[in-house]
Amino acid sequence: MTDRGDSQPTREDRHRRAFLSAALPGIWLDARGRIVEVNDAAAELLDVKEDFISGRPAVSIVDPEDRHDLVNFFIEANASGEGSILRTVRVLAGDGPRSVKVGIAYVAADEDTGFFMQLHDLTDLKVTEAALDESEQSYRSFFEDHAVAMYRSRPDGEIVEANFAFASMAGYPHPKYLLSLNATELFIRPQDRDAQKSELERTGTLRGRDFELRREDGSAIWVRDFAKEISRGDGTVIYEGALFEVTERYLAEAQLRNRALQQASISALGQLALQSQDAHAVSLSAVRMTQEVLRLDSAALVRGEPLKSFARWDAPDLTATILDELDAGWLMSKVPGDHAAVTVTGPEGGFVTVLPVPDVNGQTGLLVGISRDDPNLSDDDVHFLQAVTTVIAATLERSESRHRLEALVQSKDEFIASISHEVRTPLTVVMGIAHELDSRWNEVEPQERAELLELIVGQTSEMSDLIEDLLVAARADIGKLPIHVEPLDARTVISEVVESVRTTGELSISVSEHSPVVYADPVRLRQIMRNLITNAVRYGGDEIRITVSHDDHRVWIDVADNGEGVPPESREAIFEAYERAHRSAGRPGSVGLGLTVSRRLARLMDGDLRYRFDEGSVFTLELAAAPALMFWNGSG
Structure with missing residues (x-):
């Protein structure tokens, strides 16, 4: 461009002033592509003074890698006399490379044929794009490498992204396996996925909801979900969330509940x-x-x-x-x-x-x-x-x-009734006979008188036996029952008791011939045998067998009868006070102490009394033997 020196501004002068003060950076080039003039905006963009670059080829301010298209354009435009080009290049500004968009147009004029070059600074845009790229890469690295399980899914359940922490939590070797699943498949209860989706649609966020998920091996874990709904520019919706495993905490809370x-x-x-x-x-x-x-x-x-x-x-x-x-x-x-x-x-x-x-x-x-x-x-x-x-x-x-x-109370009541009966009956007989003898003593024949006196003796003996049982039971309860053991001929004691028991002609009692020596209290042994034989006479059959067996240390006396026996449920209860297995209305009731007293006496003499059923009732009295005097007659 030449200065024409006119005193009045020409149109070209006005154009030049407008060019120099323009806000958009511009450079005039000659036909060879050399820099002729640079406006203030271009000088500021390039951070250089005009005289520093004037006369230099325009491509010299462009990065060598971006010059090729511009050089070809200058050659073709000069050859054809027309043309323009628009390219994004890096220019070598004073403060470092800048990314600019360059527009160059061929200008044909009579005197000043050349090119006009306009610049548009893209540096800030490039920096922003680079920052966005870096931010995306940084977020993706953060998402993929974070220790917290993270996911992105669509409302239909498609899992768009999952990181390694999520894959590990769910028991999968790689996140890609999760991407092949629908999110609903991970929930133990599918309705939980519906609840998650419903809350995100309603509020846009999910703050710490607990769900039970199924791992790859089928085991269950509890997770706490924090998620938000994100609406994208294309109209799609993404659920983005983080999961924290709370299995141990949940199990601890469940254990407390x-x-x-x-x-x-x-x-x-x-x-x-x-x-x-x-x-x-x-x-x-x-x-x-x-x-x-x-x-x-x-x-x-x-x-x-x-x-x-x-x-x-x-x-x-x-x-x-x-x-x-x-x-x-x-x-x-x-x-x-x-x-x-x-x-x-x-x-x-x-x-x-x-x-x-x-x-x-x-x-x-x-x-x-x-x-x-x-x-x-x-x-x-x-x-x-x-x-x-x-x-x-x-x-x-x-x-x-x-x-x-209740049974004891009933037994006590029955005991009172029984003892009243058992005492009153012989007492009534004794009183009746005594009155009879008192009023008709001289009229009664001696034989009849003797029989009546024998009957009185028998009745008073029964009352004495009953009272003795009562006294033994009472003394045993308070631990004041004296026992004095001595060697005794078992068969002699048994025979004496058998002879004292009144029987009918229909009843037979047999006693074995064995006669071992036992250690026992003679009074208490007679009391036991009397109770056992009386019990057999009263409740057994018509045949009573008394057998004796022994070894070097123990003697066993069995009192057996051929009666119906004791019901199974009562075979131990009969040894308790006031208990009776037989409650026939046709027979007078007994007090129910005989077997209780007999077992206590046996145990006080280092023995025992037991019951078994063997074609009838069998009561076995066990006592200590006297080995040195095994047989009373000295045979051995």
Whole structure:
């Protein structure tokens, strides 16, 4: 461009001033592509002074890698006399490389043919784009490498992204396996996924909701989910969240809740046991509570010999229970000896949990639980079961004690009636005979008088025996019954007692010929034998057999009869005070002390008295033998 030197500004002058003061950076080039003039905006962009670059080729301010297209453009434009080019290049500014968009146009004029070059600074845009790229890369690195499990999913359940921490938490070797799943497949309960989606759609955020997820191996974990809903520019929605495993915390909280439930249940059961006298109702509540608290399919209390179901509770939806098929012998073989619970596979499948109930009145008891799946009992669960069985045992014991007390009261009442009868009857006979003899002594023949006196003696003897039993029982209760043992001929004592017992002609009593020597108190041995023989005469058949056997240390005296015997359920009870196995209305009742007194006396003499049934009742009196004097006649 030339300065024409006119005093008045020409159109070219005005154009030049506009060019120099323009806000957009511009450079005039000559036809060879050399810099002729640079406006202030271009000088500022390039951070150079005009005289520093004037006369230099325009491509010299461009990065060598970006010059090729510009050089070709200058050649072609000069050849054709027209053309323009628009390129993004890096220019070598004074403060360092800058990214600019360059527009160059061929300008044909009479005197000043050349090129006009306009620059648009892209440096800030490039920096922003680079920052965005770096930020995206940084976030992706943060997402993929973070120790917290992170995910992105769509509302339909498609998992878009998952990091390695999430894959590890879910038990997968790589996140790509998660991307092949739908999020719903990870939830143990699919409705939890619906709840997650519903809350995100409603509030846009999810703050610490707990869900149970299924790992690759099928095991379950609890996670706490923090998520937000993100709406993208293209209209799509993404759920982005982080998961924290809280399995241990959740299990600890669940354990505390379960422990509180168990304690409340035991407390309620204890209150019921104290308030109710119905042992079956309490036991039924106990087994129902066991089934519900431990989430079993069925539970039962079985007891007795053989084992029978005493109380049972099935889950409402249970159509068949393994309990119906269980064998008592199989159950007993599984019972631990330390009052601990044991869970085993049932004979027909499923799982059976067995816990012994503390022995009640000699009866075996078992608390049995049935479940299709392994209950995996914790220590708290076992303690709960032990507490349940303790309450059951206490309830049954209290019920048994109440029944024993009621029976004792009844026996006491019967005892009063019996003793009144047994004393009054002979006393009435004695009084009647005495009055008869007193009023008609001279009229009564000597033979008849003797028979009446013998009858008086017999009746008073029976009363004496009854009173003796009462005195022995009372003294034994307070520990003041004296015993003086000495060697005795057993057969001699037996024979004396047999002869003193009044019998009818239809009754036969046989005594074995053995005559061993025993250590015993003669008075107490006679009392025992009298009670046993009298008992056999009163309640046995028409044949009584008394046999004696021995070894070097012990002597056994059996008193057997061919009667009906004692019912099985009463064979031990007959040795308790005021108990009688025979309560026939056709026979006068006895006091019920004879066998009690006889067993106590036997044990005080280092012996015992037992009952068994062998085609009739057999009472066996065991005493200590006197080896040095085994036979009274000296034979040995």
